[in-house]
């Protein structure tokens with residue numbers, strides 16, 4: 001263990017002496033914005049070979065966030081591919097969550113090695129975990145490969161990291177139980193999202209027109225210009241009729257009437273590249289469908305062997321990348337359903353998901369297969385390549401259903417598990 005990590009471990013022993021009493025920390029296994037995760041074993045029971053994962057939450061983390069993470073692990077964890085909790089230790093402002101250690105691969109290391117059958121198992125197990133938490137009306141809000149641990153040999157899976165979760169049995173930052181059906185994120189999510197005012201119309205300029213992929217990056221679609229327009233009124237039905245009230249609708253300016261409006265608040269917790277259109281467009285009403293979108297983005301990564309698929313510098317850029325995949329019309333229509341007018345600089349047709357994914361994947365596999373970087377653990381690259389030349393069409397149908405830009409019609413975890421990709425395309 002390197003010296004700096006050794007120092008961190010010593011500091012952790014000091015900040016929570018009970019950790020030092022019971023555990024021997026072996027190594028650091030993860031670090032995120034809000035925590036460091038260590039691998040440990042029991043100090044006084046050398047015969048116990050089981051390992052533990054110790055998640056040390058940074059002392060600056062809001063207590064509501066910590067409480068919510070624990071509530072989720074306690075209430076939902078330990079079954080259906082959701083990580084459970086063994087113990088929680090606290091000393092003053094330091095909190096450590098003790099979980100079973102779950103040996104896992106890094107997604108980017110195995111992406112190229114996944115066969116279609118493996119992709120199916122992976123997605124099925126992710127959906128099993130999402131079905132479990134969504135049944136309890138919990139939104140994870142940070143679904144992505146690094147929060148869905150996968151042990152390839154054992155074919156085991158675990159959804160982790162409920163630091164951003166929201167749901168009715170969780171609390172918001174003011175310490176209030178979340179009462180409304182509109183979820184309030186426990187994180188730092190309730191921030192004004194734009195210097196401009198409520199009900200923003202997002203104008204996304206996409207140029208040049210794009211129908212081709214660059215070889216190495218998934219979607220290099222530069223946005224030349226971005227500006228916000230303001231439209232009045234809030235309900236999805238009827239805001240156009242009220243447009244007479246203000247004089248900036250559709251214009252690249254914000255009128256004084258609109259400046260006087262309240263800032264619109266909407267949760268935007270999550271990771272760049274995994275946010276759903278309704279999150280990017282600041283819809284205040286978000287539900288479990290945001291997790292399905294993130295899982296769909298993960299599926300897109302697997303099918304195209306590109307990770308991350310969306311490399312988003314900001315929300316507008318990410319939205320433009322989504323639009324260039326799904327097409328303008330579907331996105332404009334979807335935005336309408338949650339009360340947003342999306343003005344685009346040009347009309348783009350949807351890409352054919354199958355063609356796009358398989359083209360990307362085959363270029364990726366042909367550059368990696370046979371090269372020295374290719375893992376020797378894979379004995380049958382021919383089988384692997386073969387599996388990707390015979391992907392059942394159901395896979396892309398499911399992908400399209402998960403990446404439905406309209407959260408109301410997007411497939412749910414429960415429905416997805418009954419999709420023919422799982423029920424009729426068995427291994």
Ligand code: ADP
Nearest residue numbers: 030032033034035037053099100101102146161
């Ligand atoms: P953060 O909120 O900092 O992202 P996570 O809960 O996602 O914290 O944990 C960070 C990383 O630590 C994970 O991506 C994973 O690699 C590792 N990790 C988390 N929990 C476990 C566990 N129970 N077993 C093994 N590794 C884990």
Ligand code: MG
Nearest residue numbers: 032146147161
């Ligand atoms: Mg994480």
